[in-house]
Amino acid sequence: MSDPIAEAIARLRARQGPQGGDGQAGPHTRAEPSQQALRMAEALLFAAAEPLDAETLAARLPAGTDIPATIARLQEKYADAGVRVTEVGGRWRFETAPDLAHLLAEIREEPKKLSQAALETLSIIAYHQPVTRAEIEEIRGVAVSKGTIDLLFELKWIRLRGRRRSPGRPVTFGTTDTFLEYFGLAAITDLPGLGDLKAAGLLSSRLPANFDIPDPARLADNEDPLDDEDAAHFHLDFLEGAEDEREE
Incomplete structure (x- = not known):
């Protein structure tokens, strides 16, 4: 038969995280962003009309979401895709992969040529x-x-x-x-x-x-x-x- 006390103790230890050999809590490890947080950040960056900063993302993602880790995961995900996540002026946005820029040459809006x-x-x-x-x-x-x-x-x-x-x-x-x-x-x-x-x-x-x-x-x-x-x-x-x- 299962021991309910032992099971309760095991659940408490699991919530507290890894422990060292002396019974003390081990070093804190940064939690990976959840799949839902990644999807939400992906949607925000895709739909935004301008690059988004960390504060804007944090206000719209689940509380406690690690913004740098979320951005890093998205950058890894799109590293070899047709678009990528890049940083400009301390903010992030989706942009076309450099090797595919020629596909947009005919429709990309160009500013006035500078004198x-x-x-x-x-x-x-x-x-x-x-x-x-x-x-x-x-x-x-x-x-x-x-x-x-x-x-x-x-x-x-x-x-x-x-x-x-x-x-x-x-x-x-x-x-x-x-x-x-x-x-x-x-x-x-x-x-x-x-x-x-x-x-x-x-x-x-x-x-x-x-x-x-x-x-x-x-x-x-x-x-x-x-x-x-x-x-x-x-x-x-x-x-x-x-x-x-x-x-x-």
Whole structure:
């Protein structure tokens, strides 16, 4: 006959997890995500119009779901599939496998082709952020047209960051998460090397010896955040004294 006391003790031990040889609980092991959690995360990423961050996923998955482990399992599942789970700007999304991109070439929406001036301006903002209009012009050696800045704003690749603590309090520019998503970058530090861009003529050859890529999410020591009124009227700063300037 079965011993109900022994069975109850066995069930309690099973709930407590593995134990060491001295009867003490062994080291905690990370629980594998449930099949239901994997299916839910898969559905969320598939249906989302934009990449999802860990907080958004955690709010919609069962309580206690290990988000990194869930993402890792999905990445393993789709490693050799026609789509894959990738990280962009600290968030995740489904995207087409690189070797199949040609299948979408005829139907993929392409943005406006960037002019050389816009490409140079975008590169300077990406590597020098936070950067002011005057600093962009100093590096390029020519005036920055309002049309160039407007195009980069229209593409949602740049944003207003703050105000420089200097005479005139000029606004500063930086890149956005949309910029990272479009170019498939997990973080701004994944940009191409400085040497490559300098060789292509996209960066100033007079960079400081210890120049590195700044953190676009953090205000610089000489920068203050913009308030709503500043953001609504920044064009006054941009246009001031620039009516007769033209892009070369």
